[in-house]
Amino acid sequence: MLNFDKDRFVRIQSGAVSIAGDVRALMRKLLADGVERLFFMGTGGVQLLTLPAIELAQRHSTFPVAAHFPAQVVLDPPAGLDSKALVVLPSLSGTTKESVQLLSFLKGRGVRTLSLTGHKDTPLAQEADYNFTNFAEDDTSSESFYLQTLLIVLALLAERGEYGDFDAIVSELRKLPSLLVDAKAAYENDAAALAAAIKDETYHIFTGAGSVWPEAYYYGMCILEEMQWIRTRPVHAADFFHGTLELVEPGVSVFIFKGEDACRPLSDRVENFARRYTDRVRVIDAAVVKLPGISPQARSLISPVLLSTLLERLSAHLEVLRNHPLTTRRYYKRVEY
Known part of the structure; x- marks a missing residue:
């Protein structure tokens, strides 16, 4: 295949699926600690990659799950952006200017944050409360972010008793990269x-x-x-x-x-x-x-x-x-x- 590295691709997408166990444990902890709202706030195209997961949550649950633009949030934040909220910040580079600014803004309001990044030694990876770093580049990032955000929402639904097939779906997703x-x-x-x-x-x-x-x-x-x-x-x-x-x-x-x-x-x-x-x-x-x-x-x-x-x-x-x-x-x- 033209300009394609099979081993690299499989490694990256396998890394995306591999967060399943940790993300479910994290979701269990956060819900027990009082998280009552979930926001996805990505800058540019990566925000679009979170939308299928958000729609899945909205179809299965009344738990509030929404998307907002980082650059707009710092000017006019939505209701509920407080200590009972979790904000997921996806960023391939981990350095996206609007998202870094948003992270600082959220910290000032006591909001809990989870970053999804492609690089560990970056502001978003290092300064968020929680982070999953899965190395990726432009040609592999779409699948990676789709899968990671899907797993976050499935974990939320599973922990709330609204989705009973989490383990079975994850088992199938592990086959997906190849x-x-x-x-x-x-x-x-x-x-x-x-x-x-x-x-x-x-x-x-x-x-x-x-x-x-x-x-x-x-x-x-x-x-x-x-x-x-x-x-x-x-x-x-x-x-x-x-x-x-x-x-x-x-x-x-x-x-x-x-x-x-x-x-x-x-x-x-x-x-x-x-x-x-x-x-x-x-x-x-x-x-x-x-x-x-x-x-x-x-x-x-x-x-x-x-x-x-x-x-x-x-x-x-x-x-x-x-x-x-x-x-x-x-x-x-x-x-x-």
Whole structure:
């Protein structure tokens, strides 16, 4: 596979799953110590990677779980941001300026903090009350953060008696890293062909629903916009027919992401419409990924993980065909925050 290190990938994703036991023990302790609210506060794209886990919590529990933007929180904090709250701060670098500022702000309010980082010797890793560091880099971080935040929420639900299959799901997730490698290999030719087809296109609509909507948003904004300077329009499939449908015409590229959850019909509806009006409908479907030994219940939790692992292969080919490395930025190092 193009620009892919199998051993490194398996090591990183195995590291993400390996926090399961410790995170459940931590959640048990925090609930016993009086934590009554859970917030996820990541800066930029990493916040999007927390959304499937948050929606899972909101479907299964009345325990308050929400997402907020760090830069906004320090200016206008939400209610309940106090000693009875736990804030999860994901950051690959561990040095994200807005998140470091937020951590200081939270400490001043007595809020308990848990950081998820890719590097240990960093402010967010060293100064949060609790930390899980799992080394990763841009091409492996999506799956890692999806899995870690999923495990945090599953641990919360399990400790509250709202999810009885924690151990069984974790056992299945331990098989996932090597299966994801197989999924990448199976998608390699399709990824190369899709990259060749879109390499000169300058605009794409991205849509999806349920657990895969955040990945549609993430891939459009953080990969194609930030890393390839290609204009995108991410829109939730539930909103597609309330505005964006009017932009669909011959030649317009529409990426439709499909998961294996209750919201899949929303993506099906968009596909049925789009195929009537444009010749450039691209469907990325978690259901086509072969995962021997993984139950339907587990699959329903990991659709965004599967799509992100396939899309990494698309990105690997796209940067070569466009002669635009994913690390190339115009402004990232020069922006004054």
